[in-house]
Amino acid sequence: MSEYTALSDLGEFGLIRRIQNTIKLEQKSTVVGIGDDAAVLEPGEKNIVVSTDMLVEGVHFDLSFCPLRHLGYKAVAVNVSDIAAMNALPTQITVSLAIGSRYTVEAIEELYDGIRIACENYKVDLVGGDTTSSNAGLVISITAIGEVAKGEAVLRSTAQPNDLICVTGDLGAAYLGLQVLEREKQVFMDNPEMQPDLQDKEYLVQRQLKPEARMDVIHELKELGVKPTAMIDISDGLASEIMHLCAQSGTGAAIYQDKLPADQQVLNTAEEFRLDPVTCILNGGEDYELLFTVNLADLNKIRNHPDITIIGKMTEASEGVRLATPSGNTFPIKAQGWTHF
Amino acid sequence: MSEYTALSDLGEFGLIRRIQNTIKLEQKSTVVGIGDDAAVLEPGEKNIVVSTDMLVEGVHFDLSFCPLRHLGYKAVAVNVSDIAAMNALPTQITVSLAIGSRYTVEAIEELYDGIRIACENYKVDLVGGDTTSSNAGLVISITAIGEVAKGEAVLRSTAQPNDLICVTGDLGAAYLGLQVLEREKQVFMDNPEMQPDLQDKEYLVQRQLKPEARMDVIHELKELGVKPTAMIDISDGLASEIMHLCAQSGTGAAIYQDKLPADQQVLNTAEEFRLDPVTCILNGGEDYELLFTVNLADLNKIRNHPDITIIGKMTEASEGVRLATPSGNTFPIKAQGWTHF
Numbered sequence: 001m002s003e004y005t006a007l008s009d010l011g012e013f014g015l016i017r018r019i020q021n022t023i024k025l026e027q028k029s030t031v032v033g034i035g036d037d038a039a040v041l042e043p044g045e046k047n048i049v050v051s052t053d054m055l056v057e058g059v060h061f062d063l064s065f066c067p068l069r070h071l072g073y074k075a076v077a078v079n080v081s082d083i084a085a086m087n088a089l090p091t092q093i094t095v096s097l098a099i100g101s102r103y104t105v106e107a108i109e110e111l112y113d114g115i116r117i118a119c120e121n122y123k124v125d126l127v128g129g130d131t132t133s134s135n136a137g138l139v140i141s142i143t144a145i146g147e148v149a150k151g152e153a154v155l156r157s158t159a160q161p162n163d164l165i166c167v168t169g170d171l172g173a174a175y176l177g178l179q180v181l182e183r184e185k186q187v188f189m190d191n192p193e194m195q196p197d198l199q200d201k202e203y204l205v206q207r208q209l210k211p212e213a214r215m216d217v218i219h220e221l222k223e224l225g226v227k228p229t230a231m232i233d234i235s236d237g238l239a240s241e242i243m244h245l246c247a248q249s250g251t252g253a254a255i256y257q258d259k260l261p262a263d264q265q266v267l268n269t270a271e272e273f274r275l276d277p278v279t280c281i282l283n284g285g286e287d288y289e290l291l292f293t294v295n296l297a298d299l300n301k302i303r304n305h306p307d308i309t310i311i312g313k314m315t316e317a318s319e320g321v322r323l324a325t326p327s328g329n330t331f332p333i334k335a336q337g338w339t340h341f
Numbered sequence: 342m343s344e345y346t347a348l349s350d351l352g353e354f355g356l357i358r359r360i361q362n363t364i365k366l367e368q369k370s371t372v373v374g375i376g377d378d379a380a381v382l383e384p385g386e387k388n389i390v391v392s393t394d395m396l397v398e399g400v401h402f403d404l405s406f407c408p409l410r411h412l413g414y415k416a417v418a419v420n421v422s423d424i425a426a427m428n429a430l431p432t433q434i435t436v437s438l439a440i441g442s443r444y445t446v447e448a449i450e451e452l453y454d455g456i457r458i459a460c461e462n463y464k465v466d467l468v469g470g471d472t473t474s475s476n477a478g479l480v481i482s483i484t485a486i487g488e489v490a491k492g493e494a495v496l497r498s499t500a501q502p503n504d505l506i507c508v509t510g511d512l513g514a515a516y517l518g519l520q521v522l523e524r525e526k527q528v529f530m531d532n533p534e535m536q537p538d539l540q541d542k543e544y545l546v547q548r549q550l551k552p553e554a555r556m557d558v559i560h561e562l563k564e565l566g567v568k569p570t571a572m573i574d575i576s577d578g579l580a581s582e583i584m585h586l587c588a589q590s591g592t593g594a595a596i597y598q599d600k601l602p603a604d605q606q607v608l609n610t611a612e613e614f615r616l617d618p619v620t621c622i623l624n625g626g627e628d629y630e631l632l633f634t635v636n637l638a639d640l641n642k643i644r645n646h647p648d649i650t651i652i653g654k655m656t657e658a659s660e661g662v663r664l665a666t667p668s669g670n671t672f673p674i675k676a677q678g679w680t681h682f
């Protein structure tokens with residue numbers, strides 16, 4: 001006899017009740033949470049920001065190496081990252097799930113454990129959602145809501161030539177983490193006796209499986225009195241995101257290759273996989289770091305920040321979006337991004 | 342050569358640009374729509390309400406008889422219906438799609454045509470979303486946002502004994518519409534030469550394929566000076582929804598069978614399918630009418646409203662939730678609802 005519970009034994013309402021019982025509401029602006037036709041929020045004088053992201057099994061995640069708890073955490077983090085990229089504070093999320101029949105109640109509770117831990121970490125209230133069955137895999141759709149004082153939202157379209165281009169943390173690790181996990185999966189499928197070898201790859205794997213939204217940097221910039229002139233989060237890769245900032249701001253950009261921040265594990269593993277590390281850093285997605293621009297006058301406030309690297313400057317649109325190599329050459333940057341289709 | 346465009350030819354960004362070009366923003370509270378990491382809204386002094394619904398191919402819709410344009414319309418309408426059930430006005434939606442590879446660009450544009458028509462009809466701005474691929478069918482996840490003056494949101498939990506129980510429109514038609522469509526699909530699969538016979542079933546089919554949120558009634562109740570004491574929309578069937586109202590308000594209810602509103606096509610078609618019409622009316626889902634309670638003092642304001650029927654009254658919880666038949670018997674109402682799992 002199985003020790004797991006089939007979803008059909010509990011039913012949709014039973015599952016919702018079980019999940020509902022674990023939810024605490026912390027945000028002052030949450031008036032009514034789960035349990036009615038809609039949640040009721042009272043943002044007061046503030047503006048609200050709304051973002052939504054969908055994760056599809058087999059497209060965005062592979063459960064053979066992604067634990068459900070990590071997946072739940074990541075699904076929240078990537079949405080919070082969009083809120084951070086508006087210079088806003090996340091306040092509420094709704095979670096909709098389409099669940100294949102092979103999932104057990106315990107599996108879905110694992111997923112919600114990760115969601116709940118992320119909600120606690122980012123101080124976000126889970127205020128609504130929808131739960132349904134799916135004929136295929138798992139689909140997770142999250143909508144995140146945040147608050148920002150009027151006029152303080154930072155858009156993609158407001159960078160100016162000569163603004164400094166900054167990035168948080170380091171880049172390329174999540175992409176290489178995925179390569180490592182896929183290699184180990186292949187090894188395991190060829191020989192199920194083999195244990196995965198993740199030595200010296202811990203950082204890469206963690207970045208892939210459990211990314212964090214950079215709310216810490218949003219808070220720190222506020223404390224430093226720096227309001228970015230434009231901002232975007234790096235979900236599809238630096239190249240793709242800088243192209244968005246430039247296209248929407250009507251600028252060009254010069255990125256200095258030797259300034260691009262990368263962990264030593266990225267450099268070593270790129271070599272091991274015979275990949276160009278610069279390509280991994282420029283086009284590897286899912287780092288969920290922030291890419292933003294600041295006025296030159298703010299240079300001294302951020303130049304010594306340990307989590308912020310200045311990687312270039314915005315230019316006139318006519319100069320294009322270019323990468324300057326250490327040898328002095330420049331090349332146009334091309335966005336490879338992710339084409340899911 | 343095909344005259345259709347594969348999604349892979351256009352890519353995600355291309356598809357988003359194409360859709361984006363057709364979007365107009367009308368709501369005063371929409372500051373920034375699609376095109377940034379998040380939408381920016383300015384609700385001012387009002388409260389906002391947030392609701393989300395997911396529609397999954399093969400579970401909630403069958404494209405062999407549901408045109409994509411209708412599906413897009415319905416996906417918006419069912420979300421607006423949740424906003425209506427809070428006594429709020431819908432203002433914005435986000436739309437996330439997971440799209441199987443067999444869909445063409447033209448098919449997705451059909452879907453968005455329906456979404457756009459619904460947005461225009463309900464005066465809602467499409468402000469964000471996500472578009473991704475799916476290994477299986479189509480998944481549509483919509484989050485709707487609405488506005489309501491502080492203190493004017495109507496919850497499920499605030500009905501009192503002796504309140505009148507009201508329902509808008511008529512019930513059971515969407516469920517029978519689905520039975521009709523499934524029968525015709527079966528006939529067609531058995532013999533593709535056969536044309537569907539929908540004579541005297543037009544209303545049922547329309548109710549299934551193109552339901553409307555009852556925003557008209559929300560506006561009219563406001564004009565009449567009637568604020569419901571509790572409200573819910575009927576997505577899972579009257580029986581299930583009255584159970585929710587009673588459980589959350591801590592009341593019982595008495596529903597009079599001979600007051601239940603049904604179209605003549607419902608009665609005729611139930612007979613034709615050898616179904617109990619009362620069961621269809623009580624347990625047939627997807628009508629998206631409103632079920633609400635009003636204080637007895639408001640009786641005269643609503644008794645002659647052509648789209649509102651008084652079907653019973655709230656009672657003490659100890660009396661249970663019961664159906665009174667014309668012969669004077671009463672039976673406990675059981676929620677059958679929809680168990681997707």
